Amino acid sequence: xxxxxxxxxxxxxxxxxxxxxxxxxxxxxxxxxxxxxxxxxxxxxxxxxxxxxxxxxxxxxxxxxxxxxxxxxxxxxxxxxxxxxxxxxx
Amino acid sequence: xxxxxxxxxxxxxxxxxxxxxxxxxxxxxxxxxxxxxxxxxxxxxxxxxxxxxxxxxxxxxxxxxxxxxxxxxxxxxxxxxxxxxxxxxx
Numbered sequence: 001x002x003x004x005x006x007x008x009x010x011x012x013x014x015x016x017x018x019x020x021x022x023x024x025x026x027x028x029x030x031x032x033x034x035x036x037x038x039x040x041x042x043x044x045x046x047x048x049x050x051x052x053x054x055x056x057x058x059x060x061x062x063x064x065x066x067x068x069x070x071x072x073x074x075x076x077x078x079x080x081x082x083x084x085x086x087x088x089x090x
Numbered sequence: 091x092x093x094x095x096x097x098x099x100x101x102x103x104x105x106x107x108x109x110x111x112x113x114x115x116x117x118x119x120x121x122x123x124x125x126x127x128x129x130x131x132x133x134x135x136x137x138x139x140x141x142x143x144x145x146x147x148x149x150x151x152x153x154x155x156x157x158x159x160x161x162x163x164x165x166x167x168x169x170x171x172x173x174x175x176x177x178x179x180x
């Protein structure tokens with residue numbers, strides 16, 4: 001079954017308290033040299049049937065309406081992963 | 091500044107209520123044909139200086155201890171993104 005991976009990140013101008021918390025914790029745990037951290041989401045969607053251009057357009061719409069909040073988040077990438085064909089940017 | 095992207099997903103055997111909620115909402119909003127959804131995390135880390143093998147080993151350790159909970163989550167990918175060199179799997 002083909003898998004579509006949707007990557008969502010907070011918009012650059014939006015404060016990211018989770019990322020800030022991770023960035024602050026890293027040096028305390030001995031991990032130095034990280035200037036900043038931002039935390040977003042990764043969705044893996046198992047698609048029934050083939051991922052056609054039309055399916056992809058629908059998924060892009062779902063990504064921008066349901067999987068992300070367009071006021072504060074960007075869909076930074078949508079990838080199609082296929083066991084047979086590997087990974088492709090969409 | 092090079093960026094390292096860490097991808098974290100709930101382990102396959104772990105229940106994922108967020109993903110289940112999204113999967114249930116999709117058909118209600120008119121998006122059909124999605125068999126299942128799983129929701130994970132995506133971290134973007136801006137690294138000071140070069141991403142050497144040693145830096146990457148440290149980041150891998152941070153990913154597996156701080157960025158993910160190894161009891162319920164897997165670090166599924168660590169990618170190095172460089173403005174000059176594009177994307178590479180690490």
